[in-house]
Amino acid sequence: MPDFKIALRLFARDWRSGELRILMVSLLIAISGLTTIAVIVDRVDRGMSKETSQILGADRVIRSPRPILDATLKEISALGLNRSDSIRFRTMVIAGNEFQLASVRAVDLSYPLAGELRISDTPFVQGKPAKGAPTTGNVWVSPRLLQALNISINNQVEIGVQRFTISGIIETEPGNTDFISFAPSLIMALSDVPATKVIQPGSRVAYHYDFSGSEAALLQFDQWCKTALSASERVIGAEENSPTVQSALGRARNYLNLAGLLGLLLGSVAIAIVSNRYVRRHFDHAALLRCIGMKQNHILYIYSLVLLFAALIGTTLGIILGYFLQQTAITALADWLPEKIPSANSGAVGLGYIAGVLVVAGFSLPGLLRIRRVTPMRILRNDLVPLPVSAWISIFSAITALGLVMWRYTLDIKLVSVVLLGGILLTAVLSAFTRLLLRFLRKVSRSVAMPVRFGTGHLLRHREATLIQTAAFSIILTLMLTILLVRNELISDWQKQLPPETPNHFVINLPPADTQAFREFLLTHSITPGEIYPMVRGRIVEINDKSVAQVFGEHYGQQHNSLRRELNLTWSTTLPKSNQILQGGWQTSNKNGISIEQEMADSLNLQLNDTLTFNIGSLTTKGTITSIRKVEWDSFEPNFYVIFQPGKLESFGATYISSFYLPLEQKIILNGMLQKFSSISILETDRILQQVRNIIRQASIAVEFVLIFVIAAGLIVLLSTTYASLDEKEYEAGVLRTLGARNRTIFLCIISEYWLLAMLAGIMATFASESIAFGLYYFVFKIDPVLHGWLWWLSPIAAILLIVPAGVFGVRSIVSTQPVRILNKN
Amino acid sequence: MLTVSQLCKTVTTTNGKLTILDDINLNLKQGESLAVSGPSGSGKSTLLSLLAGLDTATSGSILIHNTDITHLSEDGRAEFRARHVGFVFQSFHLLPTLTALENVVLPLELKGSTDAIEQANKLLFEVGLSARSDHYPNQLSGGEQQRVAIARSFASNPDLLFADEPTGNLDTKTGKQIIDLLFDLNSKQNTTLILVTHDNNLADRCSRNMQLDSGRCINQDSYA
């Protein structure tokens, strides 16, 4: 293996002389950036998942209509998860002459596995944290149940054949996010259930098995669930349980992934430029090797090895630095991040190596192929520069490398395709545009001062080099701007989604006659009433006059939520505020018309003009789909799958539903409200809302941090890009100096050149980032795209402020170096 | 016009101090020509760089037109070069990004000449390269590049022209053309010419001769 030794020696020599250092620095930036972001994203993401568990009360829940077999439970125990069993059922709770249907949770002593259970003595007052179940003979009840039964704490209630004492009032209970079962809740000990004799064969009971544990165990659990659960047993993860959190986390994840990708792209730009520079500077060396009899493929092999060594070392250092950086970041942000941040996975190491080697390979292949073509004649004629390989090969190899790394990183073909295709398209448009601008520049540059003309002339004469530099600068700027734009939209979208006065209480079962009085009640307490909707509960039984079982088979319930249970149906003359018509129109003229929600339409393959038959009580009614709506499920306002036109449902005896925002300090008025409107039920969502806000805030902080990191990486890459063009600049400055140019003149030349480059790059970058952001909003984040006027003037200015000083800083050494030194270097 | 006294240059290397030039003294009149010769590493290039103000001396003085350039600032020396000095290098040092014409125009523009292009064209004509004025250096042969470099060095109409082995990279015939050109312009513009050469014939054509060895002047004659 003499070639290997030659390569090793060449590597050692280039390492000492500093030739490879800049390549390593670029790799260091790219890989440490990628590693930092990948690890942070992963850790914060996992941390936020843990946080969502608090809402569910566990990491995973299995819900089953029958007790799960002991053997099965043993299998799960073997996975090393904590377990808490509970059963849920509805039953009448009786106090004297009053009775009320309650939603009962019979829990064991491990409840809750996550989140906080708080019990108080007085309704709507801050309670104390509690753990486990009430002691035998005692129950905890929600304020609504107390009110419905017209009793208070320490009174007795009957459940089945057993009497219980109310020993506490529930303030918050993890795991109760079921907005659909509007019955007030009651918590009792699991061991007390048999004595009540409530549960008989045929009773509708849900057996809940809560699990929590380490991520590894949960992963095994998820795997296990895929095969081991029967059709009637359903697993609920923390996130599926909360649509707002799910969508917020989904977007945050997309954003962070995107940021990681852009960081990688930034590094790639640097690596591309730097590896090219390395290869160029070795034409002479390659010519010498050819002269002394080395074959073309040997040259290729040796230089590939040298670059591979560099890639491996640079990547290793990058990964180490990346780990260090993310640890620092997590420590610094500890106060704002989820309480328990899981430790780092080793997955990022593999990702780092793959990315490092692939990117170096993809971006230096064109240069390597070129150095392979160096003729030995170059020893004699220095100007024999080997022809560059075809642009297609360069583009193809770079895109393949990037595509592979991005895919390995995100496992999201769609995101990768959007970024790559958009990138290619943009590059094509931009390079055409730059050519045009350069042509225009040529015309105007005739009549300016010498240094400016020199700088401009320099750009014009080197159209290809200028194009590449402009491209590099614009790509760097574009990436930074894109990440900034998307961050702005994301954060403002989140803020819009849950504005400070988001409704945090729902009222249901409001009798039609009381709606006006209810409104006034809220107004007298300075609370803004929300929309009030009528509500009728019904089940979809037929689609286009065929029963759902006929359409979707026995297990039609799996098709969509809307077939599994009774839906809240409403009617309205106007489209609810947060809804948006996607297909059809809001037709008030068609009395049979109904409007349905988009996801439901998709899952049930419903089209406009299809008819749905609903079972309401013992009666049925039909509607024809006239519009399909988008619904903001996470708006915390009453939302409906199906909205009828007025005139169709009134006869079914509707009650009304509404939502309103109640500040914490005013919660006590709920007691008065319940007294005044005795039939209503109040659902408190303020706790969940608080939790959701927390998670979104943490996601925002992760986003901000990553933004800063990407921008910083961008600046460093910008500097190293300018650094790569330094040799030439230095040499020119040296020659100018021997000819008697002053420093001022030299700097003016350099400034005007970079100024123009920056202008070009700034304009390009604005154009590019607007397009990319547009694509991302539309395809990935599903936010309404917008244009940003400010970008069009800010970005060129920012480009000039960044690039010109970077260029001047890069060549500042010229001032203090004797011209003879600079010339001797070449 | 050029008076050098007790010129020394030392550099600090990893092996301690290295004396490159040691006590050089020289006196030249306007229009004279000096050939500097000596073995490789004797300090010829260093001497030229110092005289042209491209490098700084450790001690001693260099008086040109009664100005001691060792006392000038970096920019002062640059300005001085722009007005008085031309330089021809062994490896040409043309800017690869400029055409032949633009390379010659450069010093004229630095001086602020209004008819820079005209003058540059004239100079290119004199070195016989009118037809190649739009070509880039890498499209020219070594001899042609050196002729452009000479045209450039004369563009600023210098009092002093330095040439460091101007023919070292060229074949004998082309080398002779280049030298003829140098002496031709030297006599036309009454320029003081200082050149480094290993060629005895060339040294003989100069009015003065100087030999360096290990940084010391071992033989300096002044006939003719």
Ligand SMILES: Nc1ncnc2c1ncn2[C@@H]1O[C@H](COP(=O)(O)OP(=O)(O)OP(=O)(O)O)[C@@H](O)[C@H]1O
């Ligand atoms: N910056 C420096 N640091 C260390 N040594 C230097 C430096 N500059 C020049 N030298 C040394 O000074 C000596 C003279 O160099 P110079 O280039 O002047 O020689 P020269 O006479 O022109 O040789 P040649 O005929 O080979 O061109 C050489 O030994 C060289 O290595």
Ligand SMILES: [Mg+2]
């Ligand atoms: Mg020399």
